[in-house]
Amino acid sequence: QKEVEQNSGPLSVPEGAIASLNCTYSDRGSQSFFWYRQYSGKSPELIMSIYSNGDKEDGRFTAQLNKASQYVSLLIRDSQPSDSATYLCAVARRVQKLVFGTGTRLLVSP
Amino acid sequence: DVKVTQSSRYLVKRTGEKVFLECVQDMDHENMFWYRQDPGLGLRLIYFSYDVKMKEKGDIPEGYSVSREKKERFSLILESASTNQTSMYLCASSLAGGPQETQYFGPGTRLLVL
Numbered sequence: 001q002k003e004v005e006q007n008s009g010p011l012s013v014p015e016g017a018i019a020s021l022n023c024t025y026s027d028r029g030s031q032s033f034f035w036y037r038q039y040s041g042k043s044p045e046l047i048m049s050i051y052s053n054g055d056k057e058d059g060r061f062t063a064q065l066n067k068a069s070q071y072v073s074l075l076i077r078d079s080q081p082s083d084s085a086t087y088l089c090a091v092a093r094r095v096q097k098l099v100f101g102t103g104t105r106l107l108v109s110p
Numbered sequence: 111d112v113k114v115t116q117s118s119r120y121l122v123k124r125t126g127e128k129v130f131l132e133c134v135q136d137m138d139h140e141n142m143f144w145y146r147q148d149p150g151l152g153l154r155l156i157y158f159s160y161d162v163k164m165k166e167k168g169d170i171p172e173g174y175s176v177s178r179e180k181k182e183r184f185s186l187i188l189e190s191a192s193t194n195q196t197s198m199y200l201c202a203s204s205l206a207g208g209p210q211e212t213q214y215f216g217p218g219t220r221l222l223v224l
Contacts, residue, residue: 031210032209032210034212034213042217042218043200043215043216043217043218044200044215045215046212046213046214049210049212051210088152088153090153092209092210093209096143096158096204096208096211096213097155097168098143098153098155098213099155100152100153100154101152102150102151102152103152
């Protein structure tokens, strides 16, 4: 079992729809959770971070964390073609050793 | 604004060559990291450093070494490059505050070993 698992996709949504990206992790000691966006040929950039159970909203993005079920999700409202990218879920334990999932490719069609 | 720079965007080397990948950050971050990214495998941590002259092995350190002589600079060394080290190499840096600190990535170096 991988430490951090994501569906590779592609996840296809029409412009204006909600995109829902999911991630599960295996280590119950995980404390910090991050979503990075990576455009093709570029490096990852942070979208959201979340540390406690519940929802965290930032503009069109909402991160959701459920430690009991060991999953974290990212919702993108009003999806735009510019949101088309690979979204990486990353998990950290007590120290800053991030473990990344392999990413979910999102395609937003006009 | 955090800036992490890497010495080369693209690099072509021959098997057996010694390869140096340089990373510099300008935000006085204590922590620096080297990852490689491969299709289907995601980002994997090679080495990280939490202080000058300090280093710790990540998940895949075999075939690599690192050097951190100055706080702002972290070098990844391939002592004898092999074809299975063809990959995208990403450097990152962060503050020392704990697991909640964000890692900021450089633009990456795409290395091809022939």
